[in-house]
Amino acid sequence: MAERVQQPPAKRLCCRPGYNPACRQGQRAGGVLCGGPGSAPGGLGKTHNPESLLDIAARRVAEKWPFQRVEERFERIPEPVQRRIVYWSFPRSEKEICMYSSFNAGGDESGTSGENNDETQLPFLRGVTLLEGGWVDNVLQVGFHLSGTVTDPATSSQPEMVCSVSVSFDRCKITAVTCSCGNKDIFYCAHVVALALYRVRKPEQVKLHLPISETLFQMSRDQLQKFVQYLISVHHTEVLPTAQKLADEILSTNSEINQVHGAPDPTAGASVDDENCWHLDEEQVQEQVKLFLSQGGYHGSGKQLNLLFSKVREMLRMRDSNGARMLTLITEQFMADPRLALWRQQGTTMNDKYRQLWDELGALWMCIVLNPHCKTEQKCSWLRELRRWNSVDVCPWEDGNHGNDLPNLTHSLPQGAHGNQESRPHRTVFTRAIEACDLHWQDRHLQHIIASDLYANYCYHDNQDGSLFDTRGWPMWHEHVPTACARVDALRSHGYPREALRLAIAVVNTLRRQQQRQLEHFRRHKKELLHKAITSITNMEGWVGHPLDPIGTLFSTLTETGRGSSLSPSFDFTLLLFSHSDGEGESYGALAVETALIGLGQQRVMPDGLYAQEKVCRNEEQLLAKLQEVELDDTLVKIFRKQAVFLLESGPYSGLGEIVHRESVPMHTFTRYLFTSLLPHDAELAYKIALRAMRLPVLESTASSGDLSRPHHMVSVVPNRYPRWFTLSHIESQQCELASTMLTAAKGDSCKLETVLESIQKNIHSSSHIFKLAQDAFKIATLMDSLPDITLLKVSLELGLQVMRITLSTLNWRRREMVRWLVTCATEVGVYALDSIMQSWFTLFTPTEATSIVATTVMSNTTIVRLRLDCHQQENLASSARTLALQCAMKDPQNCALSALTLCEKDHIAFETAYQIVLDAAVAGMSYTQLFTIARYMEHRGYPMRAYKLATLAMAHLNLSYNQDTHPAINDVLWACALSHSLGKNELAAVIPLVVKSVKCATVLSDILRRCTLTTPGMVSALHSRRNSGKLMSLDKAPLRQLLDATIGAYINTTHSRLTHISPRHYSEFIEFLGKSRETFLMAHDGHIQFTQFIDNLKQIYKGKKKLMMLVRERFG
DSSP: OOOOSOOOOOSSEEOOTTOOGGGGTTSOOOOEESSOTTOGGGTTOOOOOOOOHHHHHHHHHHHHOOHHHHHHHOSOOOHHHHHHHHHHTSOOOHHHHHHTTOSOSSOOTTOOSSSOSSGGGSHHHHHHHHHHTTOEEEEEEETTEEEEEEEEOOOSSSOOEEEEEEEEEETTEEEEEEETTOOOOSSOOHHHHHHHHHHHHOGGGSEEEOOHHHHHHTOOHHHHHHHHHHHHHHTHHHHHHHHHHHHHHHHSTTSGGGGSSSEEOTTSOOOTTSOOOOOOOHHHHHHHHHHHHHTTTOTTHHHHHHHHHHHHHHHHHTTOTHHHHHHHHHHHHHHTOHHHHHHHHHTOOOOHHHHHHHHHHHHHHHHHHTOTTOOHHHHHHHHHHHHHHHHSTTOOBTTSSSOOOOOOGGGOOOTTOOOOOOOOSOOBTTHHHHHHTTOOSOOHHHHHHHHOSSHHHHHGGGOSSSSSBOTTSOBOOOSOHHHHHHHHHHHHHTTOHHHHHHHHHHHHHHHHHHHHHHHHHHHHHHHHHHHHTEEOOSOSSOSTTOTTOHHHHHHHIIIIITTOTTTOTTOOTTSBSOOOTTOOOOBHHHHHHHHHHHHHTBOOBOOSSHHHHHHHHHHHHHHHHHHHTSOOOHHHHHHHHHHHHHHHHSGGGBTTSSSOOTTBOOOHHHHHHHHHHHTTTOHHHHHHHHHHHTOOGGGOOOOOTTOTTSOOEEOTTSOOOOOOOTTHHHHHHHHHHHHHHHHHHTTTOHHHHHHHHHHHHHHOOOHHHHHHHHHHHHHHHTOTTSOOOHHHHHHHHHHHHHHHHHHTTSOOTTHHHHHHHHHHHHHHHOHHHHHHHHHTGGGTOOHHHIIIIIIHHHTSHHHHHHHTOOHHHHHHHHHHHHHHHHHHHHHOHHHHHHHHHHHTTTOHHHHHHHHHHHHHHHTTTSOHHHHHHHHHHHHHTTOHHHHHHHHHHHHHTOOBOTTOTTOTTHHHHHHHHHHHHHHOHHHHHHHHHHHHHHBOOHHHHHHHHHHHHSSOOTTOOGGGGGGOOSOOOOTTSTTHHHHHHHHHHHHHHHHHHHHHTOOGGGHHHHHHHHHHHHHHHTTSTTHHHHHHHHHHHHHHHTTTOHHHHHHHHHHHO
């Protein structure tokens, strides 16, 4: 972190009251090397000589006392003592320097840790490179001030740059830095790092001087004047104005400078009132956070903010007071984010990633206020800040959407109690931290727990009421579980891993003891509870998905802290917690796994709001991901068995108990993990717990009193309301995954398959998920490397049938896919399955599906070959398909008649029956389009008279107006007339009146007329050739005379209709239309006269349309 401003003047004023300067004259003012005699222990450790008493004392003083206090405490301090104090005041560890110069935790010079993709660019590693490359020079330590030059070597893109660096320090902390490089960042720049590391690694090469005020005390007046004049001469352009101003003030008796005893010395160290903390550029912290927030989650800003939070935790772990200071700066910028007010005005919610940052902010404040060694005034200061932020209107609420009615953090009810709860409708992300300010660490039992590993072994005999220790003598800590876990997290965060581990073990002991007592209580009252069929949520705040993540905290403490090398060389993840005389003990890993199982199995109410519900799912998945990393051994399998039994038998205290509340968080995801873990070791228990977890009471309707999966009455802890489960689709998919896992495992076991099938049919209500299960079962049953599992195939078929029933009366875009798949599945099962679904088609399919998909597929050659049917079986199957087709045609002739005719072609009686159904439905129930389609089919199949009959029935339903010259039925009309013409004069005579009645479009009528005056169309067959003598039919006789008159009349009517609203741009088109009409008029023997009269009438009636009539005269006279 490079400062861009001049270093501020020293705060404290240096002088020697009562100390005779004369005695100092003649003493040597020159410097000596930092190392000097006896300095090796603070250097590179090249000697094994024991430290001198002077060095030991000086080091302790340098760590704890500001130098001003040393001066005030002792009237005269020998120069060697001053030198050793100044020497030992510089930081001796690289860890803090690394912490303030990179996102990395720790000082790994190789760069193997950290988040940056190009770790060599981290300031700390670059500083190490500069130091090792010999680019640090002119290093000088004057009192508590270190200076030097650091050269950035030239690269292809920039020239060599020499940076002037200075560092102030006090009590083994760097308190201020400046660098001329001009870089702006939260962290120290590489040049500051290089200079500081030079002093840490090579103290013997740094020239050390006492504070400059000490040197000045040794000078005479002449020496002082010479010193000042030389200083001004060398730096006259920079300091001359300041020097003259100071001279004027000193010469002025009443000036302010003369009212103060002594003068400032920037090298003299800190005053008594100065805060002792590492240098942190507050302005840059604020600017960087503001920049990251303004990017709205883009460019990795969320990742950068998480790294800043990690840096706060690292500072807390190092017990650095800047952790709270940095978090305060971050919080101020978060609260100033303009999007908060915008979202509140618009009523929209912040995105998930941003919301998680606020959660981390609240959790960090919990850690800070729960610091076991913080001062009361510090906690009061933090509480004021937290209350100020909490009172801001836009401060985000804890659950992400709206407030909750939850118990107070510090006055929470014990498990199972339902006392009076304080309503808190607006719990913000800071509410828990505010409440945590009331907590303290003075409890004697708590102090004993965190202070010693041996507390359990010899004190439990004094446990009178059984609340301090369990039956094995292990300590317990009774407190609201999230609060107790927040204490654990605070201990870990503030660098007390061993203490955190001890408290975590005590909390887990309490959970296990509590679980045992709950089981005993339920067993005593089981009959009464089951008879009443009621349940209650014993803990309104579920531990999984809780803002403080209590279970995750315990798990990580037991695993990460348990294996941490910082405790002792032999302190390992697999070591026993305590050793007893009977040899009993548990590993930290086993205890962590059991804790996770207890938390995941807790019955808890689904919280309100989308974010809170998504957090429950996300937290559960995170815990399970951690559990899946643990390799199961015999010890863990025993724990799994034990917890599975607890979960099954603990009644309302367990999410897998016999009775659960309607809005209890489902256990599907957790149980799938339990099932797969237990299956190789205890299959019966695995299936028992998985089948219990399949229920989803929130979707159940009121059931009979004997159905334990129904929604139960709720104790008055939670108000009665219809639940809004925003994550319901995810929950249902997890329920489906659990069922699929059981189906896969049960392959080959008909009894278990039947049980799983019953559970699926009872508990899964989504057709899409049942269909997925059916498909999964089908795939598993028909794997290529084995023979089909007929039992699993039947399960697949049953599930498919259930899907058909569910979706029969509802819209589903996958319905056709489902029907096709069911037929495929039934084919795999066997011919009897196909016959069965056709027999009961009306409960499974619509008539259209039954004929167009089911029956058609059943009668296809592919199905026959697949089933390897003999002739008798083929006929029976075909008979069932024809029966189905006729039933569908009767029920829905409009959509099924054609399919029925097609399916019944090979059976004369069935075909005739289907044809008769069509005729019966043609009068009222079928449209002309459907009838024309069937008529064309009949003609194609060689039934022209039946085709003619259906065509005439279709014509009776048709109506073409004068302007519908592009109507899709025109081709059908032309085809019907051609068919009639081919059949003979009588058929044509019968159809023409229908055409005249139904068709008013002149162009269509003229087209029909011309076709009828030609020879018999090409489709006429030899069967009818004698009915067509080859003569052209006369237009003066029936039936064509009637058609001719209708066509001429249609042209006349159409002409008048067009002229009513004609525009000039349509004149040419109208003239062409009249030309076509003249061709039709001339087909009559007096057509020329009729057309002339028609034109004359137009001229008379529409004489106002002069231009149009002029065009008519030009064309037609």
